[in-house]
Amino acid sequence: MPEVFTGSFTQQEPIPEAAIEAAVAVMRHGRLHRYNTVPGEVGEVAALEEEFAAVTGARYALAVASGGYALGCALRALGVSAGEAVLTNAFTLAPVPGAIAALGARPVFVETLPDLTIDMDHLAQRARETGARVLMLSHMRGHVCDMDRLVALCADLGLKIVEDCAHTMGARWRGIPSGRHGVIACYSTQTYKHLNSGEGGFLTSDDPGLMARAILLSGSYMLYGRHRAAPPPEAFADLRYRTPNVSGRMDNLRAAILRPQLARLADQCADWTARYRAVEYGLRGTPGLALIERPEAEAFVGSSFQFRLDGWEADRIGEVIRRAAARGVELKWFGAPEPVAFTSRYDSWHYAAPERLPGTDAVLAGLMDMRLPLTFSLGDCALIARIVRAEVSTVFQSG
Numbered sequence: 001m002p003e004v005f006t007g008s009f010t011q012q013e014p015i016p017e018a019a020i021e022a023a024v025a026v027m028r029h030g031r032l033h034r035y036n037t038v039p040g041e042v043g044e045v046a047a048l049e050e051e052f053a054a055v056t057g058a059r060y061a062l063a064v065a066s067g068g069y070a071l072g073c074a075l076r077a078l079g080v081s082a083g084e085a086v087l088t089n090a091f092t093l094a095p096v097p098g099a100i101a102a103l104g105a106r107p108v109f110v111e112t113l114p115d116l117t118i119d120m121d122h123l124a125q126r127a128r129e130t131g132a133r134v135l136m137l138s139h140m141r142g143h144v145c146d147m148d149r150l151v152a153l154c155a156d157l158g159l160k161i162v163e164d165c166a167h168t169m170g171a172r173w174r175g176i177p178s179g180r181h182g183v184i185a186c187y188s189t190q191t192y193k194h195l196n197s198g199e200g201g202f203l204t205s206d207d208p209g210l211m212a213r214a215i216l217l218s219g220s221y222m223l224y225g226r227h228r229a230a231p232p233p234e235a236f237a238d239l240r241y242r243t244p245n246v247s248g249r250m251d252n253l254r255a256a257i258l259r260p261q262l263a264r265l266a267d268q269c270a271d272w273t274a275r276y277r278a279v280e281y282g283l284r285g286t287p288g289l290a291l292i293e294r295p296e297a298e299a300f301v302g303s304s305f306q307f308r309l310d311g312w313e314a315d316r317i318g319e320v321i322r323r324a325a326a327r328g329v330e331l332k333w334f335g336a337p338e339p340v341a342f343t344s345r346y347d348s349w350h351y352a353a354p355e356r357l358p359g360t361d362a363v364l365a366g367l368m369d370m371r372l373p374l375t376f377s378l379g380d381c382a383l384i385a386r387i388v389r390a391e392v393s394t395v396f397q398s399g
């Protein structure tokens with residue numbers, strides 16, 4: 001009997017008991033709105049923002065309604081306007097070009113290298129052609145490009161970097177936390193990311209003007225003085241009359257759920273990466289399968305796993321997917337002709353009128369993806385790798 005995996009690729013861990021208790025306490029007092037506090041009280045959201053700033057090393061932090069909201073807010077704070085070109089990775093998730101398009105701005109996609117990072121030569125070319133001022137850099141599936149090189153290149157090109165850290169909360173490049181290289185970083189606390197409040201997100205920055213704008217945009221009214229991980233009131237002086245309210249606040253209930261999770265983030269990240277390494281170990285040397293080698297400077301969070309079946313015909317990849325699924329292993333394929341579930345690709349975002357990107361097409365054609373939730377044991381990960389290895393080998397050798 002061939003081995004079968006029976007776990008769920010979409011089942012995250014339960015919310016920790018301390019977080020449940022904190023959430024119940026908020027519901028008991030009923031002050032769920034972040035600005036609904038009694039004298040002397042620091043609300044859960046304000047406390048969470050201080051803690052998040054401390055964890056990432058950012059000067060300022062703002063908790064918001066979603067990661068996608070954070071991205072849009074970042075662009076608005078930077079003054080991106082309708083019709084403006086904004087550069088971003090072709091390999092990313094739909095909320096990234098969506099945030100750009102929501103402002104009436106124009107997503108311009110940059111090619112993807114086989115290691116799933118942004119193609120910096122193509123970035124330079126597109127920056128010069130479009131005159132873009134902003135790069136929304138998506139660390140898609142946690143793959144961090146050479147940030148030293150990117151920061152130098154963007155300085156040369158006059159590009160401001162907004163980092164999409166939806167998959168790199170807790171990751172580092174040469175010891176520097178992901179999100180600390182750009183002018184603004186955006187994070188998500190949606191269920192499938194590294195902290196789970198159902199929906200939610202963060203925006204961080206060291207720039208007082210940008211953060212004052214972001215706070216006002218998020219819907220602070222004239223209550224911005226209640227923020228703690230925020231610039232001083234002077235930073236808001238003129239901006240408060242000039243900045244529209246685009247409500248996207250986080251509430252105290254979600255913040256209460258997040259604070260105990262944030263306290264254990266580093267341990268969780270280590271657990272994810274141990275799972276990643278277990279799958280990688282089990283797949284190394286599989287005929288026809290290319291692993292994505294991780295640079296030494298990159299301390300990544302292995303909450304998902306990618307590998308490539310380079311040059312494989314589509315129907316043979318389909319055969320691998322079917323055979324793995326029959327043994328309980330759910331493989332996602334970025335090369336599928338039609339977008340499925342969360343797996344979308346740049347050419348399915350017709351509103352952005354994307355140009356063909358041959359390099360990205362070649363990478364996505366063979367790109368396979370798996371989530372690695374922490375409900376998987378290391379043994380589960382070894383089993384998943386044995387199943388994938390066996391089925392990839394079988395189909396490879398039959399062709």
Ligand SMILES: *Cc1c(COP(=O)(O)O)cnc(C)c1O
Nearest residue numbers: 066067068093095164166188190
């Ligand atoms: C999830 C995600 C986002 C947006 O997060 P939401 O909180 O779902 O809006 C942005 N970028 C990437 C790469 C993501 O995976």
